[in-house]
Amino acid sequence: MSEEPHFLKEEKEKENEKLAVAGNTDATVEPLQLGKRVREIRLSQNLTLEEASKLTGLARSTLSKIENEQISPTFSAVNKLVTGLGIDIPQLFVAPKKSISTGGRRDITRYGEGRPHPTPTYEHELLATELSQKKMIPYRTQVRARSFDDYQDWIRHDGEEFLFVLKGSILLYTEFYQPIELQVGDSAYYDCEMGHALVSTSSEDAEVLWVTA
Numbered sequence: 001m002s003e004e005p006h007f008l009k010e011e012k013e014k015e016n017e018k019l020a021v022a023g024n025t026d027a028t029v030e031p032l033q034l035g036k037r038v039r040e041i042r043l044s045q046n047l048t049l050e051e052a053s054k055l056t057g058l059a060r061s062t063l064s065k066i067e068n069e070q071i072s073p074t075f076s077a078v079n080k081l082v083t084g085l086g087i088d089i090p091q092l093f094v095a096p097k098k099s100i101s102t103g104g105r106r107d108i109t110r111y112g113e114g115r116p117h118p119t120p121t122y123e124h125e126l127l128a129t130e131l132s133q134k135k136m137i138p139y140r141t142q143v144r145a146r147s148f149d150d151y152q153d154w155i156r157h158d159g160e161e162f163l164f165v166l167k168g169s170i171l172l173y174t175e176f177y178q179p180i181e182l183q184v185g186d187s188a189y190y191d192c193e194m195g196h197a198l199v200s201t202s203s204e205d206a207e208v209l210w211v212t213a
Contacts, residue, residue: 035069037092039158041085042067043212044132046117046124046139048157056084107131114140121145121197123205137212140166143200148173154195161196161212163188168206171199 042052042063053060057080065071073081082089107128114125123142128134145151154175163172164187171179172188175195182188190196192212200206 033069034072034092035067038063038081039067040133041087041091043137043158044134045085046126046137046212047085048155050153051119052084056080058084105131121150135213139210139212141198141208141210143168143170143198143206143208145197145199148179148197148199150199151197155197156195157192157212159192159212161190161192161210163190163198164209166207166209168200168202168204170206170208171201173197173199 042049047055049060049063052058053063056063058066058077062071062077066073066077078089078092081087082092107130109127109129112125114127115129117124117126117139121144123144125140127138127140148171156175163182165182165184167184169181169183171181173179173196174190180188181201198206198208
């Protein structure tokens with residue numbers, strides 16, 4: 001549903017590191033919560049299953065089964081994951097370190113210095129990108145879409161989402177409710193697995209703050 005994010009192009013030359021395991025490209029990987037790691041990485045890059053499918057070349061259903069630990073990916077699939085998601089092999093297989101406390105962490109993002117993630121309907125700016133293993137994913141978004149027809153399908157992903165309108169006005173489309181217009185200062189909280197989409201209704205593109213958890 002989106003163009004390839006620019007920030008995913010780095011580190012792709014590392015894609016084949018540590019893949020030469022007895023030259024067997026069809027052997028399966030014995031995962032250590034691999035599905036959870038794949039989902040964590042996908043959500044940290046603000047990718048839907050559809051977007052990740054296009055980037056990796058793996059079917060949406062295959063990605064879903066991997067994330068839900070229903071199948072173990074082959075090394076060929078692993079290669080597609082690290083290439084499409086722009087990550088290194090250790091990021092996929094090394095279990096995240098459990099810290100006793102995260103009370104001392106801090107990350108500051110100056111205005112306009114977030115990580116860009118453009119799509120045909122949204123211009124995302126990912127915030128607090130220096131922190132890993134975040135419980136929330138904050139990002140500011142310029143809403144390009146002017147009609148629900150600009151979307152190929154509902155946007156849906158894991159978790160819950162908080163939306164706050166910073167500039168302009170929007171129509172919030174949700175799968176089980178009538179569209180509702182939100183103005184500057186208005187907010188919404190909803191389940192992300194429910195289909196949702198935003199459309200700008202102001203003369204200029206609206207701007208919103210999103211926090212996904």
